[in-house]
Amino acid sequence: MKSLPYRRIGAIGYAALLLFNADAHAQSLETQAAQADQASINALRDELNQRIKELDAIKRKLADEEANFARLSRALEPGKLGTQRGTGGEDANGLPVGATAPNQGTATTGAQPAAAPAGNAQNAGSTAQQPAAAAPNQPVGEAPVADSRPPAVAPIFDQPGVLTPRGTLVVEPYFQFAYSSENQLSLVGYTIIPALLIGLINVSEVKTTTLTGGLAFRYGITNRLEFEVRVPYVYQTNDTVARQIFTGAAANSVISSSGNGIGDVEMTMRYQLNQGGPDKFYYVGWLRFKTATGKSPFDVVTDCVTTCVANTTGTGLPLRQPTGSGFLAVQPGLTWLFPTDPVVFFGNFSYLHSFGKGESLTLINGVQESLGHVQPGDIWGFNVGMGLALNEKASVSIGYDQSIVQPTSQNGQTVTGSVRTILGTLLIGYSYRISPKTTLNFSIGAGLTRDTPDLTLTLRVPMSF
Template structure:
């Protein structure tokens, strides 16, 4: 026992005695190195120092590469501190394949800082790392998901505008302003045919110029990561200028009248469901169901009257409609595929217009004509391409065509009869430009050009979707 105590007490003494010895050896070593350097010239010393610095820089770069690789591996597996919950006990739960149970990674737009970090990562690695081909690694585990392409902010703006709402966003307020312009000319005949060959009366060329300015607020809310609902409330201001010749009996004299109206438009609401999430091989497919209510001013029963007492040729309605007057249901499906930096999209929809009875559909003053009206059901198809030329800017071009068959009218006790000239085919060419201001606000501009007489001449609009 005494021997052990002596050794136990002696060890610290030996260690303490070794400290001065180590200091002396270190001092001797430094003295030897100093003497070696003192025997070299200044140029040799500089060369030696430069070699040492170069070697240290190579070691630093190698360590940075290893750190970057480690960070990407940790983020791909949802490690704490890289977009996943920081509870190590949750992250360590093994799945059936021996790997951690997959965690939902935070969806962060490229270039944006990681959650809880105002400056992002030190190495500039995105929070959601990407792999060649534009798709991320996804989560790893028993319920591993197919890899989804990582979209830039500009591409996400295209998705929200042309395809469907962004399901990972809870609430979006999308305010828009648009101007639709129509310019229509038609030949007006006032008289009768004599002997089935000679027209007796007045021939006038009528022209109608119309602006329809609409401001609407579309409120969207994501219920789940696959389902979203929205409601769109429009308010319309309409101004139409009616021009006709033959005033005072002179064929070369023109007269005109302007009618203005403003009121609430047709409110519509819908639901979107994402059937298939986009992968490297499969496009994103979303179905939608929308219902439109006849909250706007109906066009039926509006009387057309003489605009001026001294001009019987010029007639105009006493007000302008701001709605269709019908309930309708629209079912559609859209597809979108990202080939960074190109985005392809297309859609098809079918609108069923519900027939409705009106107490008066006549436009003649002093005349009442009740009837049941059934608008033709509309088939619409469209498609286009968008190009993201930066992380925040993109441009798109698309084509849309809608077919509407003839409108049917049924008088009380009568049978359905078609309205001549009510069958329409409207086709437009759309050009869009999107700019992402920040992670909340996007600016979308669009110009549409009518390609058929049934389409508007042009539509100019801008939208400001703000996501919370």
């Protein structure tokens, strides 16, 4: 009977042991679960840190892309893009395409513009992917120097609108052909301007051909100031169909003469007055000085024996054609340009004043016949035109040029038969960029008034150095 308590005690101990083991096992399971949760948390934390690092890298790359995009947007600024139409464009460093940048070993080949056209997004994207390694001294996102020069257009007038960059020399060979045929009611004697002679009244038909070739040199003193020297060489022929005066001739006769030599050298200073921009006016003021280096109408021998003013012998016409006007002249003017995509409007206002002086005619026998003080009429001029870029290399322009020539005076009195003369010309010009430094310009002029040359052809080939 005593063993029963011991059995009860053993059962109780065994039960306690089972409870202890169960509790230990539960604690072990809890520990393992906690360890598993901690490992999972650590894994998630590691993965989160990795994602944060990747996000930071993406943010840095995005910042670089935004800087490249900003630089590309500035390169595509409408005003700067307008200056590159028909010129071949510039690269991201502001250099002509094809030129070698400082500290850069390989030059870009081909005349590709700095930015792709608006329709070529793929090329623009590839340009944006290029890092700033092409300009190692230029921090990412730094704005390049803005080009404040007016946009380039096909030149059709004598005064260009785009100035030469600082330190750049432009050598421009040029050639001009002009032909005119007109009936003249004139005074037989010496020529001041076409259709004006001093002497006896005569009706004649005059056909004049003028070939002018020469060189123009332009140098950029600053980006807004340039100096130009123009040296022409002139060859001119003149055929006059008229009746012999005081002879009672029943048929016309032809009197031909020609002359060649250096013309009047010109010097011009131009200055850009304002900054300008897209849909804003550019203004360029200029001052031209014309010398009298050419042979004047008073230096050539005239077909008169004893006198030309009251001529009874000879024709009164020059035996050789002059190559210059014989008078010094100064001409201030203002050129304006207004770029509005896709065209550029432009024009000039000018005033030419010639300095009168005492003149005399040279007769066949060498006698000098004094004419007194001769003052050529002043000339008011204006023109207007429009330029359109066809692509990155070619452009076309059309315009109208008009000059109002005032009467000529002799000894303070208006010369008999001298009246106000209107010269009007319609011009069409083409421009093609052969290389980043060479451009071919060609223009055609048609005379719209009787006193204007019937046809004018001009070829220019400016080359930059």
